[in-house]
Amino acid sequence: MSLRYSERGYGLPVTPERKPVEEPLPGEPKADRPGRTDRVVFGVAAVVTLAFVAWGTFGTASLATASKTTLTWVIGNLGWAFVLSASGFVLFALWLAASRYGRIPLGRDDEPPEFRTISWVAMMFSAGMGIGLMFYGVNEPLSHFVQPPPGTVEAGSDQALQTAMATTLFHWTLHPWAIYAVVGLAIAYGSFRRGRSQLISAAFAPLLGKRRAEGPAGRAIDVLAIFATLFGSATSLGLGALQIGSGLQVAGWLGEVGNGVVVGVIAVLTVAFVASAVSGVAKGIQWLSNINMVLAVVLAAFVFVVGPTVFVLNLVPTAIGDYFRELADMAGRTAASGGDATEAWLSGWTIFYWAWWISWTPFVGMFIARISRGRTIRQFVAGVIGVPSLVSLAWFCVFGGTAIFVQRSGTDLAGTASSEAQLFGLLDQFPLAPVAGVVVMLLVAIFFVSGADAASVVMGTLSQRGSIRPGKPVVVFWGVLTGVVASVMLLIGGSSALTGLQNLTIIAALPFMLVMVGLCVSLARDLRSDPLIRREERVAEVMEEVTAQYDPADPDPEETAYRVVEELTRRGV
Template sequence: MSDNTADHKSSDPDVPPEDVEDTVVKTDPEVDEEVQDLKAQDRSDVLPQDIQIRNLDSDDTTTLKLLRQGVRLKRGLITPRVFYPAIIVLALTATISIVFPDASGRALLGAQAWIVDTLGWYYILIMFGFIIFCLFVALSKYGRIKLGDTDDQPEFSRGAWFSMLFATGMGIGLIFYGVGEPLTYATVEPKPGWEGTPEELAQLGMAQTFLHWGLHPWAVYGVLGLGVAYTIHRRGRPVSIRWVFEPLIGAKRVKGWMGDTVDVLAIFGTMAGVATSLGLGVQQIATGLQHLGVVDQADNTLLIVLIIVITFIATASVVSGIGRGMKWISSINLSLAGVLTISALLLGPTLFLVENFIESLGVWLANFFEMSFDIGAYAGPEGSTWYSTWTLFYWGWWIAWAPFVGIFIARVSRGRTIREFIIGVMLVPTLVGMLWFGVLGGSGIYRQLFGEGDLVTDGEVSPEGSLFTVLQDLPLGTVFSIIGIILVVLFFITSSDSGSLVQNMLTAGGHPNPPTWSRILFSVLEGAIAIGLLLAGGLEGLQAASLATALPFSIIMVFMAIAVYRGLRLDSALATQAQLERRMKLFSKHVGDVYQLNEDLAHASRRSPDGKPIDYRISATTGPRRRGNTGTRMRDLRKAEDD
């Protein structure tokens, strides 16, 4: 035996082998095969630690790491192949919409009609598919993966995190449609095929509202947010959507024209989604000022002035950054929304609101799958109009919002597990949104069915004006109306803030702190496009723009879900392999300590006579996992022990 050990570094049996890792990497052929297969698909393996972008890196360090990762940054901290195409197209869009509003409006409505008639089924399927994907990831073994290093802690408290999710993900839309949407479904524009008493239609209307503002939009944000969060916090890549596709198409294509296309389309979708929100917001602000007697008429001139003024305020918030401006405004948003909701609940028809919310929640749960897949196949032209105005508009709007909401919530979610991320993103904002509609929408229904009944005028419901009519019913109604206007302004700022920041990061190659001048540029462009879309068709033009721009990006999101799954498989397989290596190290050391084996015998204890590694995860009944023959493995193991 001494002859066999003479060439080794040490013959001391108490010293564990130094080359254990060389012999244990392949102790589980199944895991090893999965790792090698996924690495071949990924073609990037794991980034070297010294070029992974970390949360505490300075701006200069981050820029240097971006360059070392292959990002084509130029002077001014921009990527020309993304920045210039995006700026040119957005500037042309704003100019054409403002100069030729009628022609622009017809083009948008034509695109909307084609999508509804041809691809409505596609939107229905992918939206439900995103819910299934998020639930699968959260409940699977991948849910334990942390978005960051093992010892990373969340950057923001749960309260601040929830407030930023809520303010960014919904914002103006909740205020604009909070009273009007369920009331519209219950009275003047029920869903085709609905029949029943006004009370039954009211419950169905509330349930349909829950569907539009519940799990579906947050599943969209969850898919994109998870992909970006995993990419930037776990893999150390730039804050950019293109890098989510690295496990699917490889780093070379991500850095090429395919990655550039993904980022440019994400910028277009973000701009359309934000501009839609800003257009809705200024309409409601103008209506609120009219209710308070501040202005006589809410015309286009007032809307343009409001957009310019609030865009200026939003630009100041963009320049201040997330830690100061966004976090502060989001916390105020959530507080004011809470004050408004609780006041309307306690000072309004409390018992009715509670009972109506519970019953509507039950209707939503009982009909969730049916409503999720309902596309109006037998509803005819009337049904197509309804779905294009409501359900399909919302699905397109959420997909258009997904780039900036997803990137924003990804950036503020470092240190949380995937399960915590998905639960926080999907469930908490969904419940808060339902409470909002249950209280304010329920108040509108109560007033219409059992009160003064003046919210429906000439067969129409004014979504921007019905909120202030309901608030005027409360004691100190003027005060609550002012709070409502302030809330819309703040939501306007948070939407513009986060949208501008995300577009800047995309054009800066994923730099988390893009230059101030480009932040201002994108904030101004958002205001200009919002003005153009309002002039091009008002509310209908805004809806058509969201639905049209969402189509190409929805295809990207489908492949994004596939890329995220592949990345998580690789992460999990590598973690399993590392765990097996640690266990085999301990086993090898234990064998050496107990039996005083030298290094050669320690190696032999882990290998069969033909030199192949032994899979120790076997039993007399089950054998190795789907691999090999139990009897053969047991004979090999006994023979190795006898030798």
Template sequence: MKNLTITFKISIVMALLFVLWGTFFPTNLGQVMESAQTFFLTSFGWFYQLAASFFLLFALFLIFSKYGKIKLGKEHDKPEFNRLTWFAMLFSAGMGIGLLFYGVSEPISHYAEPPYGGEELARTSEAALIALRFTYLHWGFHAWAIYATVALALAYYKFRKQVPGLMSSTLQPIFGDKVRGPIGYTIDIIAVFATLFGVCASLGLGAQQINAGLNYLIGIPINFNIQLLIIGIITVLFIISASTGIKKGIKYLSNTNMILAVLLLIIMIIVGPTLFLLNLFTHTLGQYIQNLPQMGLRISPFNQESAAWTQGWTIFYWAWWISWSPFVGMFIARVSKGRTVREFVVAVLIVPTLVCAFWFAIFGGTGIYFDLIEGLDVAGQSLETGLFYVYNFLPLGGVLSVLTVLLISTFFITSADSATFVLGMQTTEGDLNPSVFIKISWGLILSASAVVLMASGGLDALQTAIIVSAFPLTFILLAMSYSILKVFKLEMKAAQKK
């Protein structure tokens, strides 16, 4: 243990205490989680809204600023991965399971319970347009701007300044050498727990939907014990993958994910109501861009029902993306050496947003078509079964279900695999090749945390852990934004003197 860092020791002990709490006192953990969720959603929704909007404006500023030519690395550094592989790795780490879990269920949920308008608007054509617009909001520019901000700072400091790839290292222009002491340890431990809980939610969603898919395919019952078994099997697989390193396990799985996801999307376009979906995507994308500022700052102070909707969906998403940002940011930074600031931000912000919007238009639009046009009860299905219900009414439904379960499994493995790598980096002073022992330790903690949260309160407990852990991390991200501007300004001044 003498070679382990202080950050690792403190983080692993705290994580183990949390797992023990959930194991022996699940009811108490569930009650505490419920109280915490209510407090943070009602008291700090405005803060999450303003913070998410700030990160989007910050990313846009970087694209058009004079800092766009700065390279994430030395001047002679070339990108380590080609663009196609780079995009594949972005998607596998950045969204993964959520695209499949929420692909049908989120748009159809907003269609059945719109953010405003009540029952009069529900399940109408107008509700369908609003549903996709808000889904794009939750998975679009704001989310990827958060990722881009963190990844940019980490990549710059790691590859250009040759400092450890830690969250704390990016705040050196503000705190100076203090980032190597208690302040730095605190920052990195906050990032560790935000990562832990953010990824836990994805693992929980993945286990639930794999269970739903197996129920559809071979009649396996949907219950917690089956989901526990699924998590156990996947844990073994992603630990094996993690032990092979980023250039083997994660790279190959990421490319496999991309191939399977593109194949699934193409089949859905062909067998679904193609022309309806393409028209729907074009129309709702325009509405999303047109209404972006208003949707991104929506709080509804005079309407409690609308405010509750925003808290349960939009605010939760901002917290989720913030909690994922150390994980996704470090992973994106790790694979983005040699890109310029402008190329990096444009790629991370715009390309994934358009692809996510198209994905939800195809999957969510198909669900809405069957409910609104064909009169089927898609909106009456649970979040995890909605996608498989839609497959019942499509040609090749069985093939799509098998492909989906396989894709969820590979996304599950890749997300957890990437998370163990990033948690290892965070707790080994930025080591780009953390030991197998470190990665396995975090892999086991990750799975155990997902299990105790699911046992103590299911999806609500997972959401609460995200919202609470994201709160202190948001302040760190805001400080990172100031820090990166400060160091960019100094670099430009130094370049002009040469």
């Protein structure tokens, strides 16, 4: 159909400013209404998890053997997939932010952000990795300094310091938060822009079709998301329990800490985060996150001031430079480059981390999606990746840098303290160590509560057809089960509880890694048909015809093109 695009031909009113062309978007997501429990998703996930608990309780040795055998096969045959996919998620997230899709809002075109920026960052950071920073803030840089990755540098050397900080930042900055961003974007866009439910499976509608996404294939995806969330949260709970138990021992409040004490700590933390979860996002998570952010800043500032301040300041630019200089080598490190030694190192560090982040993505992604309504894709990616990465940089330079400084000064911090006790060992080198130790235990407890209550709510959401207000009984069920699974994971590790946590995390994350790859494809397809993108494409098409049919009497052809598209949209053409 040939059309004349002049204002006179269409009788369009002359207006001083161009108005945005609004296309109707779906209404509020059905998830805002109370949902009913999906018996298939909830039933399958619950039965399989209870079977795992029974196996771990009555056949601990056989479960430990099975997990070790499975892990050996996964690392040997699919370790490359974890390494490759993690970097792929980084590139995908950065591409979305830099492309024309970055302007798309996660909501309606004129919708403001739901939360203030400071609260948004605090909730996102606390739920994403707060407890990991407490556990590994001292341990990881120190470990890489005294025992660098195989085939790299000499232990304890100046080069080892550079490699230690670069490797730590590799594990804690761009990669983990890009993994979170991919899932968070897919859910936030589908829910707030397209009106779908807040389910992982709902984000697959553009790829699988709505019927399949709501059918058996979609339910299988949601079950896998529950498993990943459950084991990722249980890993964090186990790490937190180990560190709190170590803190109680260092403080002299308990003697030798065995499995019974650790399980007791898990029970207390489980009760705390279940109580927080049923109180709701506004009352529970936001309040705890803001408190914890203040405590974390105070602790970091204390170590920065009483520790080697100038050394830490010098370390910041050095760590940034070393990170980018070694990024390609670290991102491509596999067993092919170092044989069995590198493979073993990867399973305890890089692949464990990628698996841990992937296992956390269903609940962290859904949670940051829930609190990011009204922000554009570019703002989302910048906030989700940029801000926590900068905080991680500062945190590891303060704690890891200080630990390495102490180690180089003659105190064998790495050799005299266990992984979970190294932070307390570092604080013992400075004044007010008992007070700082109490703050650490409080931080670990609240970091876990603020993250795990979000996980319980998300597992409830996945069990109840995407409801963002899942029923309290379902939330409590998953919360309690998280604590039980954490206890089982610790017990199968035997004398090395941390190994048990790492092994099962990698195994549980493998299926969901494949889900995330499909999610990227689905999101890219979804964005191509966004109303904002379609509107820009239509304007470009009209501009071509306006240019081809140039009317000297038209003072602003581009303005005319926008008005024509607006009129065509209004008429439904």
